Amino acid sequence: DQQVKQNSPSLSVQEGRISILNCDYTNSMFDYFLWYKKYPAEGPTFLISISSIKDKNEDGRFTVFLNKSAKHLSLHIVPSQPGDSAVYFCAASVGGATNKLIFGTGTLLAVQP
Amino acid sequence: DVKVTQSSRYLVKRTGEKVFLECVQDMDHENMFWYRQDPGLGLRLIYFSYDVKMKEKGDIPEGYSVSREKKERFSLILESASTNQTSMYLCASSLMGGWQPQHFGDGTRLSIL
Numbered sequence: 001d002q003q004v005k006q007n008s009p010s011l012s013v014q015e016g017r018i019s020i021l022n023c024d025y026t027n028s029m030f031d032y033f034l035w036y037k038k039y040p041a042e043g044p045t046f047l048i049s050i051s052s053i054k055d056k057n058e059d060g061r062f063t064v065f066l067n068k069s070a071k072h073l074s075l076h077i078v079p080s081q082p083g084d085s086a087v088y089f090c091a092a093s094v095g096g097a098t099n100k101l102i103f104g105t106g107t108l109l110a111v112q113p
Numbered sequence: 114d115v116k117v118t119q120s121s122r123y124l125v126k127r128t129g130e131k132v133f134l135e136c137v138q139d140m141d142h143e144n145m146f147w148y149r150q151d152p153g154l155g156l157r158l159i160y161f162s163y164d165v166k167m168k169e170k171g172d173i174p175e176g177y178s179v180s181r182e183k184k185e186r187f188s189l190i191l192e193s194a195s196t197n198q199t200s201m202y203l204c205a206s207s208l209m210g211g212w213q214p215q216h217f218g219d220g221t222r223l224s225i226l
Binding site: 006009031032034036041042043044045046049051089091093095099100101103104105106 | 122144146148153154155156157161203205207208209212213214215216217218
């Protein structure tokens, strides 16, 4: 049972436009949500997170929105740059000291120059 | 910066061999994790450890074991390698408590022939 779902395997966007990556979850007990970015042949790197008590968190060009009633979060990248081309994973924290994360399947973002 | 180092970038082994994947982190993190990444399946947790000599099974522990004799080192062991264990293996570490982002190594691409 996939508790964290990224239904779009890929997304293509023009440079300078907005990229919107989506993620749905099923477990209402998740207390934090995180986005990771992964380039080929590298490990994932942490990008941005949001607590379940908030609905928005912003860091530069990256904004994450959380809609708890819909169990949906999204990552907005504005403006998109070619260097943003990567696989993006959303992850949800089950809480507690062990920081165990449940990852989605990832979305490959391609930003076209 | 947190540094998580995986001992090999690429590894080729034969069916039935015992395989050791090593991971070392330099930030005194309590938590360490082993994932495998497969196309269309995202990152799946194999095992994690929240202290020296402490370990817990993740979502797909079958065919694997782990060892954590020192805080900075977490080893993944494939007891008798099989072809379905061909995958990208990622190690991560994090601080304990509340939420903390996990920091990943660059991965080991393991092929079992």
